[in-house]
Amino acid sequence: MSGAFQPKGRLGAIVHNIEESLIALLLGLMTLVTFINVVMRYGFNSQLIWGLEVTLILFAWLVLFGIAYGFKVVSHLGVDAVINLASPSGKKILGIIAAAACILYAALLMKGAWDYWAPFAGLDATTGRVFPGIVAAEEGAGFFGLTFADGIFANSRDQGWYETDHVPIPFAQTWLENTFNLGEAYEKLPRFIPYAMLPFAVGLMLYRLVQLMVRLVRGEIDSLIVSHEAEDAVEDAGASLSKET
Known part of the structure; x- marks a missing residue:
């Protein structure tokens, strides 16, 4: 089953074009x-x-944003030797398990x-623990020795005065x-501006993974990684070129 992404509706097409244009813009500015x-x-x-320094920042933005975009269009590479041995229903179950692990x-x-x-x-920042808002409880208290803290966020040292180098x-x-x-x-650009791409891109990545989970459950795709159709397309293109020459 093809995992090729097709934007749905006018708004979806606009968002898709904006994402592709932003990726092209970042690459163009770097160049x-x-x-x-x-x-x-x-x-x-x-x-x-x-x-x-600007080139490094743009490259980091391109990589982070590109990861989320890659999930959206199902273009990430992966090893599917075991997955291909499973039945269609088994492949779907394995895909859902993989998506759940990626979401976590x-x-x-x-x-x-x-x-x-x-x-x-x-x-x-958050409380600094693995799961925000959960702290170790006294022995015998709460579930599995855990209890919810009073708040999700904890005070952290303000570093708003940190600047980029140049x-x-x-x-x-x-x-x-x-x-x-x-x-x-x-004197220079504060660091929180270029660093803002980190939570933004990871949040977008999380959103795209949830979308993939929904597509897997609906049967629109059967894997999180690009299928062998890409290899077949390259082989077909190479064969056509050989015939022409």
Whole structure:
């Protein structure tokens, strides 16, 4: 069964086009900044001092956003030697189990992403335990020695004053200073802005995995990974090219 993604409805098509355009934009900006830096360095003995750092940030954004997009269009590679031995119903069950494991992992990853990013934005991290809001109880109390804490979020050290090494602030510097740095001046772009892609992309990844779970249950796809149809398409294209030549 093909896992090719087809956006549903006008809104779905618009969102799909925005995602693809954003990926293309990130890749294009990386290429442009790198090209300009190379020309300046070897042609004019100069450079964009912030060029390398911006390229690294854009690359990280591209990877994180691309992971979530890959889940959406079912384009991630994987080993399916065991899965292909199962019957269609068994393959569906294995796919659902794999999706559930991925959702659990993504949920834990989302917690870690938030805990890492939140202090840079002056926000609270979670309680810092595996599952937010759960702490060890006294012996014999609660279920399995666990009980719910009073709150999900815990105070964390404000790191809103942390800055990038070289990236300048392109806009809204006064608002950023008053909102995240107690009115103190920023010399460079605060780190919470580029780091914001981490919880955003992981949250999007979690959402896409839930969507995949729904598609598996409905029978629209039978696996989380790309099928051998991609290999067959490449072989067919190669065969056609050989005939033409």
